[in-house]
Amino acid sequence: MTGVNIKNLLEISLVAGQEILAVYKQDIEVETKEDNSPLTEADQRSHQAIMKGLQSHPNLPVLSEEGRNISYQERKDWNEFFLVDPLDGTKEFIKKNGEFTVNIAVIKDKYPILGVIYAPVLDTFYFGKEDLGAFKLENASKKEIMDEKDLLVKSIALPQKNDSSKVNVVASRSHMSAETEEFINELRKKREVDVVSAGSSLKFCLVAEGKADYYPRYAPTMEWDTGAGQAIVEASGGKVTRYEDKERFYYNRENLKNGWFLAER
Numbered sequence: 001m002t003g004v005n006i007k008n009l010l011e012i013s014l015v016a017g018q019e020i021l022a023v024y025k026q027d028i029e030v031e032t033k034e035d036n037s038p039l040t041e042a043d044q045r046s047h048q049a050i051m052k053g054l055q056s057h058p059n060l061p062v063l064s065e066e067g068r069n070i071s072y073q074e075r076k077d078w079n080e081f082f083l084v085d086p087l088d089g090t091k092e093f094i095k096k097n098g099e100f101t102v103n104i105a106v107i108k109d110k111y112p113i114l115g116v117i118y119a120p121v122l123d124t125f126y127f128g129k130e131d132l133g134a135f136k137l138e139n140a141s142k143k144e145i146m147d148e149k150d151l152l153v154k155s156i157a158l159p160q161k162n163d164s165s166k167v168n169v170v171a172s173r174s175h176m177s178a179e180t181e182e183f184i185n186e187l188r189k190k191r192e193v194d195v196v197s198a199g200s201s202l203k204f205c206l207v208a209e210g211k212a213d214y215y216p217r218y219a220p221t222m223e224w225d226t227g228a229g230q231a232i233v234e235a236s237g238g239k240v241t242r243y244e245d246k247e248r249f250y251y252n253r254e255n256l257k258n259g260w261f262l263a264e265r
Contacts, residue, residue, distance in 0.1 A: 004057060004106055006127050007148045009116045012053030014141050016102045017120035019045035020087055024121075028094055038090045046086035046102060054082055060106070063252075065224045072254045080108045083251065085224035089200025098122065099199030105227030110250040115231025117201050126205045127155075128235030134158040134208045158236045159210030159265065167191045170203045170212035172219070179218035179260070187214075204229025207263050208236040215263040218243065223256045229263070238265045 023042035031039045047066035054062055063070060064084035075081070082104060087093060089100035098121035106114040113130040123141050128134035135155035137143065145151045162168075167187050171180055176197075187193045198206060204226075206212040230240040230249055240249045243260035 004060070004114060005148055006114070006116065006129065007145055007151050008053070008056060009104055009127070010118075010125055010137070010140065010145065010151065012050055013102045013104065013116055013118035013125060015053060016046040016049040016086060017118050017141070019049050020093070020100070020102070021120050024093065024096070028096075030094060038094060040087070040090060040093065042093060043087040043090060047084075050084055050086055050102070050104065054084075054104075057082070063224070065222065068224075068256070075252060076254075078252060080106065081252070083107050083112070083224055083227040085201075085228070088225060089202075092199035097199065099202055101200045101202060103201050103224065103228040105231050107227060107251045110252055111248065112227045112231035112234070112251065115228030115235075117205060117228050117232060119200075119202060119205075126158075126208065126232050128158075128208065128232035130231075130235060132235065134232050134236035136205075136209065158208045158232075159238075162210040164194070165192070166194045167214070168194050168196060168206075168212045169214045169216070170196045170198050170206045171215075172197070172199070172203065172217065177219045180216050183214075183216045183218065201225065201229040204233050204240075204263055207238050207265055208232045210236075210265065213265050217262070218260045221258045221261075223251050223253070223258060226258060226261070227251060233263050236265075238263060 020042040033039050060082055062082040085103040088103050092099040102118040104116050105112045116127040118125045123139055125137040125140035137155040169184055203215045207215050240263045249261055
């Protein structure tokens with residue numbers, strides 16, 4: 001992997017989070033993108049902060065939600081790149097419920113090998129890397145981190161032990177589909193099920209933590225919505241598979257819209 005340092009991604013995420021919170025504290029003005037999804041000043045300010053920070057890795061191109069107009073012809077031969085969602089959970093941001101995140105992943109040969117997710121309101125930084133594991137750093141902006149080794153020492157290894165006898169399912173706060181409800185009802189025929197709602201990529205984090213056994217997403221997402229979360233879930237020992245063929249979720253497709261998937265422990 002092209003020398004990507006997780007401490008550096010933490011610093012970039014914290015700066016992006018500060019930009020988002022500066023807007024969060026004001027009256028939020030919302031524009032509408034071509035696909036009818038919401039866009040705020042916070043999305044754009046976070047994108048600019050991340051792009052500036054990632055200049056320290058000039059060898060890796062960046063595919064970001066707010067810079068999505070890169071043709072497939074240009075990116076089809078990328079074997080390694082950053083996949084970025086500067087503000088995942090814009091709807092949660094607008095509702096001011098705190099459940100939104102900054103997502104940065106490294107995709108190599110179509111699969112995520114490193115992912116970081118920062119939740120600015122929770123001040124929690126999740127990260128996972130192939131062959132390293134998954135971790136959570138609480139009070140991230142208040143911790144003095146010397147280097148990547150120090151980051152690991154001050155973080156909590158995931159998953160944490162979960163003694164629940166119930167099956168825990170995390171579902172989207174804003175996008176619950178009939179198929180997701182059917183999946184939950186099938187589980188209920190065998191076990192007692194608890195359903196937790198959460199916004200943004202925090203659903204992946206709950207699976208990585210061991211607080212959720214399943215995250216079914218039977219509704220559309222985009223590649224930047226899932227790359228970092230998948231990296232963290234897989235680094236924690238979980239998996240993310242496509243609904244139609246149960247194959248591992250992969251990236252940098254011609255059409256950046258994701259099919260349905262299931263994240264599970």
